[in-house]
Amino acid sequence: MTATQTDKSAPGSAAIPEARGSQPHASREAMDAALADLVRRKDAWVAVDIPARVALLSELIDTCLAACPRWIAAAVEAKGIRPGTPPEGEEWIAGPALVLRNLRLLAQSLEDVERYGHPRLPGPPRRRPDGQVVAPVFPASFWDKAFFPGFTAEVWMEPGVTLEGLPETQAVAYRAKRGLPPEKLAGRGKVALVLGAGNVASIGPMDALYKLFVEDQVVVLKMNPVNEYLGPIFAEALRPLVDRGFLRVVLGGAAEGAYLCRHDAVDEIHITGSDKTHDAIVYGTGPEGRQRREERRPLIAKRVTSELGNVSPVIVVPGPWDEGDLAYQGTNLASMLGNNAGFNCNALRVIVQHKGWAGRAPLLDAVRAVMRRTPPRVAYYPGAEDRQKAFVAAHPEADRFGEAGGGRLPWTLVADVDPARRDDICFTTEAFCGVCAETGLEAATPAAFLDRAVEFCNDTLWGTLNAAIVVHPRSLEDPEVAAALDRAIARLRYGTVAINHWPAIGYALVATTWGAHPGHELHDIGSGIGVVHNGFLFDRPQKSIVRGPFRVKPTPPWFVTHRTCHQLGPKLARFEARPSLLKLPGLLWSALRG
Secondary structure, three states, X not given: OOHHHHHOOOOEEOOOOOOOOOOOOOOHHHHHHHHHHHHHHHHHHHHOOHHHHHHHHHHXXXXXXXXXXXXXXXHHHHOOOOOOOHHHHHHHHHHHHHHXXXXXXXXXXXXXXXXXXXXXXXXXXXXXXXXXXXXXXXXXXXXXXXXXXXXXXXXXXXXXXXXXXXXXHEOHHHHHHOOOOHHHHOOOOXXXXXXXXXXXXXXXXXXXXXXXXXXXXXXXXXXOHHHHHHHHHHHHHOHHHHHOOOEEEEOOOHHHHHHHHOOOOOOEEEEEOOHHHHHHHHHOOHHHHHHHHHHOOOOOXXXXXXXXXXXXXXXXXXXXXXXXXXXXXXXXXXXXXXXXHHOOOOOEEEEEEEOOOOOHHHHHHHHHHHXXXXXOOEOOOOOXXXXXXXXXHHOOOOEEEOOOEOOEOOEEEEEEEOOOOOOOHHHHEEOOXXXXXXXXXXXXXXXXXXXXXXXXXXXXXXXXXXXXXXXOOOHHHOHHHHHHHHHHHHHOOOOEEEEOOOOHHHHHOOOOEEOOOOOOEOOEOOOOOOOEEOOOOEOOEEEEEEEOOOOOOOOOOOOOOOOOHHHHHHHHHHHHHOOOHHHHHHHHHHHHOO
């Protein structure tokens, strides 16, 4: 890990108090029984061949689809969303639609593994001038091109991976057991504990699917108290795995999580949440926990992977923007915060602009205009009010849009934060609520600005999960800007870098990897260790790059201004389950009316 990465590791995510659970928590006896079931079945899972796994994934698509109505009804009630309104669509798209896509793409990759030994890429990989290998992963089908015209995505490998050796870094768990008789697989099974996140419903199931189908481990999924109401629904949605003894879903808070983490039956742990939760689990709490972390003496000697948040930047390259461009990108930026009431690890946190660009103030005005028109959402995540107050206390000049009350908080924008104040709360702490900031950097040219913006993001902002760059296509006609953009993508130390769009697309494509940039260590965890999603089953990925047009028509469904997202969401979920030309007209009708 570089010195700058270490410098960025504190304070990190804001402390989040534990939610009051809405369901009875699992007893120790129940957790012991769940783990005993998994221990008995862990070797059997390793022995399940690929055709049987593909058939199982098909069953899971059916059971997941059947659970959707209950899933969405529970989510909108818990988050204070009025049924039949556009925010309901967020729950469809970020919940079952993505899980169904994940199931479908896993089946496709496993079919390739059975036939070719590894998932086939949609195009030839290439080598960058510095030798780094880049694999194209999107678009991979007619459907990808139809729904995301102009979008591409690739996964960049860690240094040392060669073009010739790239296939050997795919589907490693399957490669290791290929051709072995069942008796040779005995003793290879493992039990993974997945500590689910409470904000986005697809996170827990997709993390569990990754452990099961990519890393070949059976799973106990412990729900977060914030969304543990989904636990029984997930058990129904994933019933084929539950019935076969390969998955158990348990409810509980910090005490139950700690018990499971330290249980002898658990071999590995995956955490999505806060770096502070991670450190409490690995090292303990209070002065003793801090000392253990400083001395690198973890309480548990198990592999721990994690995804732990970010102060997510969007670098805005100055260029020849017209009024339409400013309005569109103002909506784009505001939507990166407004989606899911701001409770996303990839939510916009800092807009990085050129200090002297003529479009700087108009772009901020466009962001403000969208925030002003977007009704505040219920702040359902614990501690949100206190976190918002902490940012406003540090920046009383912050703009606030909408009235607080009824569990709702105003959207909050802190403009013109001094970039030299490296310890500013806007740079060091993930707000995890409807708060974002903006800062301006001085530079002689747009290319020089890009270089300086990369340094600022890498060295000042906390976290390495995701970043975005917004650049006008006419700006790229300047060879210096085009070269600076290429440098920026390569130098940004983030696990996902998106061009012109919200990096959450990198989460949603599933073909891409999702996780922090490599380099964090257990005692200095930052945004985490390892990846999930990773539809082409790479073993040594460094980062994912998503590119999209500067402006997209029709309105992207993740925009807070989308008027028919609640109608589009269920259609998209049914489509992701089993794509069909017959489903396209209804999808397009809802999309065009957005």
